Amino acid sequence: MTTNPTKTPKLNLNRVDMPRQNALLRVLNFNEVALGYTEEQALSEASRCLQCPKKPCVEGCPVGVDIPEFIAQLKDGNPDEAVRILKQKNSLPAICGRVCPQESQCEEKCTLAKKGAPVAIGRLERYVADWELADIAKRRAKLVAPEPTGKSVAIVGSGPAGLTVAADLVKLGHRVVIFEALHVAGGVLVYGIPEFRLPKAIVQAEVDYVKSLGAELALDWVVGKTIGVDELLKDSFDAIFLGTGAGLPMFLNIPGENLIGIYSANEFLTRVNLMKAYLFPQYLTPVNIGDRVVVIGGGNVAMDSARCAMRLGAREVRVVYRRSRVELPARLEEVENAEKEGVIFQFLTNPTRFIGNDEGMVTGMECVEMELGEPDASGRARPVPKPNSEFIIDVDTVIVALGTTPNPLIPSTTEGLETTSRGTVVAEKESGLTTKPAVWAGGDLTTGSATVISAMGAGRRAANAIHAYLTGEKAN
Numbered sequence: 331m332t333t334n335p336t337k338t339p340k341l342n343l344n345r346v347d348m349p350r351q352n353a354l355l356r357v358l359n360f361n362e363v364a365l366g367y368t369e370e371q372a373l374s375e376a377s378r379c380l381q382c383p384k385k386p387c388v389e390g391c392p393v394g395v396d397i398p399e400f401i402a403q404l405k406d407g408n409p410d411e412a413v414r415i416l417k418q419k420n421s422l423p424a425i426c427g428r429v430c431p432q433e434s435q436c437e438e439k440c441t442l443a444k445k446g447a448p449v450a451i452g453r454l455e456r457y458v459a460d461w462e463l464a465d466i467a468k469r470r471a472k473l474v475a476p477e478p479t480g481k482s483v484a485i486v487g488s489g490p491a492g493l494t495v496a497a498d499l500v501k502l503g504h505r506v507v508i509f510e511a512l513h514v515a516g517g518v519l520v521y522g523i524p525e526f527r528l529p530k531a532i533v534q535a536e537v538d539y540v541k542s543l544g545a546e547l548a549l550d551w552v553v554g555k556t557i558g559v560d561e562l563l564k565d566s567f568d569a570i571f572l573g574t575g576a577g578l579p580m581f582l583n584i585p586g587e588n589l590i591g592i593y594s595a596n597e598f599l600t601r602v603n604l605m606k607a608y609l610f611p612q613y614l615t616p617v618n619i620g621d622r623v624v625v626i627g628g629g630n631v632a633m634d635s636a637r638c639a640m641r642l643g644a645r646e647v648r649v650v651y652r653r654s655r656v657e658l659p660a661r662l663e664e665v666e667n668a669e670k671e672g673v674i675f676q677f678l679t680n681p682t683r684f685i686g687n688d689e690g691m692v693t694g695m696e697c698v699e700m701e702l703g704e705p706d707a708s709g710r711a712r713p714v715p716k717p718n719s720e721f722i723i724d725v726d727t728v729i730v731a732l733g734t735t736p737n738p739l740i741p742s743t744t745e746g747l748e749t750t751s752r753g754t755v756v757a758e759k760e761s762g763l764t765t766k767p768a769v770w771a772g773g774d775l776t777t778g779s780a781t782v783i784s785a786m787g788a789g790r791r792a793a794n795a796i797h798a799y800l801t802g803e804k805a806n
Contacts, residue, residue, distance in 0.1 A: 342377070343442060343446025346367065346375040349368075350364055353667075353670040357637075360524065360608045362529050366453075366456060367454070372457040373404070375449065375450050375453065376401050376402075376454055378449050379405070382398065385397065387436040387440050389439055390435045393419045393787050394419050394790075400412045404454060404457075404458055413459070420455075421536070422786065424460060424535065424536055425490070425782065426455060427453065427455035429523060430781060430783040431783075433661065433663075437451050466539070479504050479800065481505065481569075482566055482568055483570070484569075485506060485509065485573065487511075487574040487773075488510040488547070490785040491573035491788055493516075493537065494789030495571045495770075495772070498793035499793050500543045501543060502793075504797070504800060506546065508540075509548050509557075509562075510547065510549050510550075511551065511552045511553070516530075517575055518577075520604055523599075523634065524602065524638050552739070554739040558743055559740060568768065570770070571792055571793075572769065572772075573785070573789065574736065574740060574775050575774045576774035578737050579594035579733075579734050580730075580734060584681060585683040586684030586686060589690060591726060592692050592730065593730070594731075595631045598617070598635055601616075619642045620727045621644060622725050623639040624650055624695060624728050624729070625728075626650050626731060626732065627651065627730070627732050628660055629731065630660045630664055632660065633668050647672070647674065648723070649676065650695075650697065650723075651679065652680040652700050653710065654702060678700040678702075678713065680713065681695050684696075692725055692728055695722065695723045695728060696720060696722050697723060698715045701716055736753050738753060740755075745766075746765060748764070757772065762776070762791055762792030770795060772788030772789050773788050
């Protein structure tokens, strides 16, 4: 008698869609756009995971989360265990589940991506993290304090890199103090990313988690001015991690750029997010948005700026980008969200000067049409101006979102701390060790503007190296 061989399970190539606010309604508020999975949706999506033996998705995760394991626990009805597995490698899963570009990292490596849609790893991460946050007090009661090592580490900056280093080191028994220049913790997570993409309550909950582990938080300390790196090393600390990010905006350096009504994206988003201009007049933060807004740039920051401007009441918001749609560096999801909300995209266009009125207010932006030439150093087609193609766009407000570089305050006040020609701090790629003994660095401070998860990956590597330095043990 012949028996049938075991059949291979049929692949489910279609992911579960994420519920979202209606585009016509969400553009009128700053509430979170993506609403998250229900339990039924999360379990359905988790069931798509093939539990591949080689785990290619883990290779794509900068912090090395055990992705198949946490998904398996979720699918089997063990969200507590899924949380534990997630937080072994990622102390900020509610943040990463919302803003990390999974489509170009873990999900890109997913086996299902070869034939259809990859498993929605980021959405499942968010679901598990939000499940924990719903009853966070009960779950934090399970935390067990490690044996103290007697060593102290100063973390400068409370962004994703700093919070990651702090969480990893305090779990290993070291005393950790986070020094933050602003009056709230979170770094770019609170001043740079809008409420509708990353609610501040989520950031605060993750900061509170790091504090619950035992990390101390010192707000309103501007290291390099209030106190120096050398003073920290001399007075109280055995090691220092620098995670101050890249908050110095870049500009076009074209005529008229100092006219009133032209913002850097950094200033604009800080006013809107951290200073809560979107809640005016409850918060008296001035942002005179006008009817016609132009955002220059094509990254996620440009999308955030454009979508904020729509919500602040602009009649027309236009994103001007010098390359084509294909080269847009922003996440596809954010571009699609912006388009659905009414943002206009004008490609192959580059500003050449700004025009103002007698009161010094910007009223126009002269541009030139571009065409794509040979690839440049980034590997993308180089935009080349078309001769005699100048034209003018009428504007009330311009937001320049061309990227950022590190603030030079700490390098300029710290002897022995070397920087590159781009202003980034020189640090070993694998360990984060700088040219100054007992000082490590990571995140945007060493790379320039990058992603939240890449900063967290640098933080994990630095924490491992700092622990080895403090204990004399070999780094993992």
